[in-house]
Amino acid sequence: MTSPALQPTIFYLHRLGDMVMLTALTQFLHRRYGAPCQIIGTGSWTPQLYRGSPHVSAVWSFGRHRPFLLSLGWPSLVRALHASNPGPIYVPEYHRPQLSRVKRMLFCSGVNPARCVFTDDVPGSTDERWVEALVRFGACTPQALDLADYPPPSDIPACTPHLYVLDSELRDCQDWVAAQGWQGRQLILVQPVNHRTLGWRRGRRRFDDKAWPPERWVELLHRLHARMPQALIVLRGAPGELSVLAGIQAAADIEAVTSAGLTLRQTFALCKLAHSMVSVDTGPAHAAAALGLPLVILYGVAHQRVWLPRGAGGSPVIGLGGPPYSRRVDEISVDAVFEAWCRLTAQSAALSAAAARPASS
Secondary structure, eight states, rough: OOOOOOOOOOEOOOOOOHHHHHHHHHHHHHHHHHSOOEEEEEEEHHHHHHOTTEEEEEEEOOOOSHHHHHHGHHHHHHHOOOOOOOEEEEOOOOSHHHHHHHHHHHHTTTTOOOEEEEEESOOOOTTSOOOHHHHHTTTTTOOOTTTTHHHHHHHHSSOOOOOOOHHHHHHHEEEEEETTTTTSEEEEEOOOOOOTTTGGGTOGGGGGGGGGHHHHHHHHHHHHHHHTTTTTEEEEEEEGGHHHHHHHHHHHTTTTEEEEEEEHHHHHHHHOOOEEEEEEHHHHHHHHHHOOOEEEEESSSSSSSHOOOOGGGGGOEEEOOOTTTOOGGSSOOEEEEEEEEHHHHHHHHHHHHHHHHHHHO
16 A cells, blocks of 8 residues: 655755755655755745755745744744644754754654655764755654654665756857847856955955965966957846956956846856856855856865755856865965866867767667
8 A cells, every 4th residue: 555645844944055965865855755955044045946956845934043934934834834734844953053943843844754854863874965965864763653664765866966958048048148238159158256245345355265365266267268269258146246247357358258137046047057156155156056057166165075066957066275285265276277178078068979979778
């Protein structure tokens, strides 16, 4: 007899890159329990992130500082948690403040604690890639359920985060590219900023381990242009980061370099059209990998062995820096980044050629 489908719930109050990696867990839990997940996160962009995913049916977002009991979405979340009973509730939190907040939310919602599983209840490895740890966590079973009724899937592919772009969004992006006069040109995306970048002007750059000096970005742009002179190089950032991008663009003084302040969903669509990407370690880099865009990522204090993303569909991802090699992005040379991008494009071309070859009979 087949067990009835259950709706899993995931509480995860983190930034963009972490929420992208969470898509591997949503796939796993959907396969295991037979129903798409509902996700509770933070940040107004969280519902946008999972748009189009067949593995996510509902998303709630709660501000980092506003009391959740005063949030407009709290009553509907409580109703949804009770409606999904006895569905499992997974809490893969590794930061104590967020974990404490989630536990308060669960207590106030009145759900059965036996439905819940927490990462601090499960032994882990500090050397394990986080996306693999998430899927391994999804194989745990809450006390309220029987493992025999909902065995973890054994044939799931290697855990790879995956994001989705709607056909309408892709058409809009293609129209936008054509309107800019870029149609027919290969697009190289460059992400030089992270969420701390705007603090540079307040003298805080020395505290930003992900900051690469603007003059190195300028030198890299010249070398990318020399290698692919017909390509358009797009400096990508959020709308509020356009002034930083414009400064790098002006310093480069190359006709084939432009900048674009894009929303999250516009960035996703552009990633589907682009040739490759160079980025500091930030959320849009994880999103690009989850959309199958080949990219090079520059690391500061974060460990590649834990945080380097997997490319959807086997697309290549090359990481540079991070312990034990370095602890700041500004310790990485332009030569190293350019050479990594050249290797990346060669790997991508080889994969495309292999995919285009007809299967042997």
